[in-house]
Amino acid sequence: MRFPDQVVLATRNRGKQAELQRILVARNITCEVLTLEDFPGYTDEVLEDAADFEGNALLKAQAAFAATGVAALADDSGLCVDALNGMPGVLSARWSGRRDDALNLELVLAQMRDVPDERRTAAFVAAVAYVAEGGIVVTRGEMRGTILREPRGSGGFGYDPIFVAEGLQHTNAEVAPEVKDARSHRRQALDALLEAVTL
Numbered sequence: 001m002r003f004p005d006q007v008v009l010a011t012r013n014r015g016k017q018a019e020l021q022r023i024l025v026a027r028n029i030t031c032e033v034l035t036l037e038d039f040p041g042y043t044d045e046v047l048e049d050a051a052d053f054e055g056n057a058l059l060k061a062q063a064a065f066a067a068t069g070v071a072a073l074a075d076d077s078g079l080c081v082d083a084l085n086g087m088p089g090v091l092s093a094r095w096s097g098r099r100d101d102a103l104n105l106e107l108v109l110a111q112m113r114d115v116p117d118e119r120r121t122a123a124f125v126a127a128v129a130y131v132a133e134g135g136i137v138v139t140r141g142e143m144r145g146t147i148l149r150e151p152r153g154s155g156g157f158g159y160d161p162i163f164v165a166e167g168l169q170h171t172n173a174e175v176a177p178e179v180k181d182a183r184s185h186r187r188q189a190l191d192a193l194l195e196a197v198t199l
């Protein structure tokens with residue numbers, strides 16, 4: 001499969017668009033990255049009801065490809081805590097019932113109050129799906145680490161203030177964005193996808 005000259009990233013997030021464009025340039029892949037903002041008639045009301053990240057990423061990429069006719073990429077991600085049987089998982093964005101990062105993070109901390117330090121392991125997981133005329137590819141990336149007892153740091157988003165990645169001393173909200181990006185679950189899934197599509 002050859003990487004196309006143009007892809008639509010199934011998001012309205014300009015930060016994700018810029019990140020993908022940077023990664024493509026670093027790999028010498030010439031490709032224009034569009035987002036759903038470039039298709040004014042498109043309403044991205046995809047029901048993300050798959051049981052796993054791969055399924056949700058695929059639902060979003062398939063919907064974007066069907067609506068635009070342009071090769072589509074989509075991601076889905078979340079935090080999987082071992083002591084909570086992999087939860088919040090695909091429910092990460094609304095774990096407390098609301099799309100509220102602070103409430104979601106507090107709920108995870110409360111649920112883990114009695115979990116001892118040695119069992120506070122977790123992983124950020126991301127899946128990336130690519131859907132085009134020539135085929136479908138879905139990949140996965142993981143960043144393993146541990147969950148603290150209190151939030152630390154003001155950078156990042158979501159559960160970053162309570163997550164310390166393996167090999168680091170600081171939370172994802174304390175380290176420089178480049179440090180997190182270079183090892184992130186999204187980056188690993190995207191790298192694997194680009195390897196597979198450009199083979």
Ligand code: IMP
Nearest residue numbers: 075076077078079092093157158159160
């Ligand atoms: P989505 O993939 O954009 O639907 O995001 C899912 C949710 O997972 C986000 O709202 C965050 O709560 C959480 N999440 C995913 N990736 C990260 C990350 O890199 N840091 C912190 N939280 C994350």
